[in-house]
Amino acid sequence: MAVSLLLLLLFALSGTDGSRIVGGRDAAPHSRPFMASLQERRGHFCGGALVREDFVLTAAHCNIDGPFTVVLGIDTLRGNEPAKQEFRVLKAIPHPNYNDFANDIMLLKLSGRAQLTEAVQVISLKPDRLRTSTKCIIAGWGDIGDNQTLANRLQEVNVTILSRTTCQGRWRDVPIISSMVCGEGARSLQGFCSGDSGGPLVCDGGAAGVVSFSGRRCGDPRTPDVYTRISSFRRWIKRVLKNNHGFVADESGPGTVRGSDIIHGEKVPENSIQYMASVQNNKGHTCGGFLISEDFVVTAAHCRCSEPTHVVLGTHNLKKDNGLKIKIKKSYMPDEYKAVGLGYDIMLLKLSRSANIGTRVKKIQIATSEMNVKEKEICSVAGWGKNSTNGTTVDELRAVNVSVINQEACKEQWDNLPLGVICAGGSGTNKGFCQGDSGGPLVCNGIAVGIVSFNRNHNCSYPDVPNVYTDISKYTYWINTILKKNDR
Secondary structure (H helix, E strand, C coil), rough: HHHHHEECCCCCCCCCCCEECCCCCCCCCCCCEEEEEEEEEEEEEEEEEECCCCCEEEEECCCCCCEEEEEEEEECCCCCCCCCCCEEEEEEEEECCCCEEEECCCEEECCCCCCCEEEEEEEEECCCCCCCCCCCEEEEEEEECCCCCCCCCCEEEEEEHHHHCHHHHCCCCCCCCCCCCEEECCCCCCEEECCCCCCEEECCCCEEEEEEEEEEECCCCCCCCEEEEEHHHHHHHHHHHHHHHCCCCCCCCCCCCCCCCCCCEEECCCCCCCCEEEEEECCCEEEEEEEEEECEEEEEEHHHHCCEEEEEEEEEEEECCCCHHHHHHEEEECCCCCCCCCCCCCCEEEEEECCCCCCCCCCCCCCCCCCCCCCCEEEEECCCCCCCCCCCCCCCCCEEEEEEECHHHHHCCCCCCCCCCCECCCCCCEEEEEEHHCCCCCEEEEEEEEEEEECCCCCCCCCCCCEEEEEEEHHHHHHHHHHHHHCC
């Protein structure tokens, strides 16, 4: 898969601490006074830029579950520098149409206004598109050689802007859209890497881009560094800043929600929904899924990011040690899958052995290619975890009824809604799913017709825009082909 093999979203919390600039140099003390370090209890995880005394601009994929702070006025991450200023993040405001790659931009409302000094300054936003071959600078803290050699102080490196055509040609199957801009270093292995996410691309003294994603090898010219183009979002940025001029603190701002969430659902009786699977890695539950044959579970393709190792069947309570744990032997995704929000969000998990179908474990029938769900049809979705965006985690399976929404009505609320999806719940109701329910089934009349795919900005405070599911009927032939190949 192009995305899963090539792409590393620059999110430092899973395995890489601190940001990285590879092939760069020490920045002169306080020469980049707009730089911000996003930190949680384990330390720095993303960069950002101060764009108003009380707002920092960063990447939407830097949004995390739990409290974090913004640190300004520092050159190093160690020590307590006299110029240091630290603020809590009161509210994270990702772009409303953020979907992994596209619209990867976010504003952070701070708990106070920064005092502007020689070491702390705001940066202006460049209003125009960048020309090819423009010379710019990026900066960040961390590994200076893509080899876990941590920098002692803020690093910076010069980069040159590439044409979109050149960048697309090198990335091949990964879409480089008009709201992105690409750059590369003067030589191979110069650029940014994991954790520099959210830092600014600075051209002629103004912020022109936000660090978004790169290839597997940092600074590799075969997969140029990709930034969110700020000029494409100036109107949105101005609107957010204007609307938050007299902001009242809201501690329940949006964030990445981990663990399955069913909003306003009910506990599921042990003798029902016995096709449910908990897709897990070594840390526990990451996604939902459902058993369609003795040795195959269906889930969402974007669940691949959590690197699942096994599934648990036959239990509704994940705290109890009475489930059937089976290792995942192989996974299958459509070649067309690029990222959540762009369609084709389906994955088949081949189990290492067959599950024993009986009183605790059952299969569910999937939709045929001729099947279409009807508008306002009442269906159900199930999952484990929290029961509200900021709620506490529950271990018992919960389910909720949702109503199918007309496709045209859904398109009116979603920009660039992908093909092959079903919309249900989330809009005009307080019921729906949340991020960790990913991969679970939408069930209508006892048949699995959809797969939990995405909602807006990880927001589970409904009503909002409709929840979006992958339409299984569009993949029946693909599913059956894989099952037949493995039945030989």
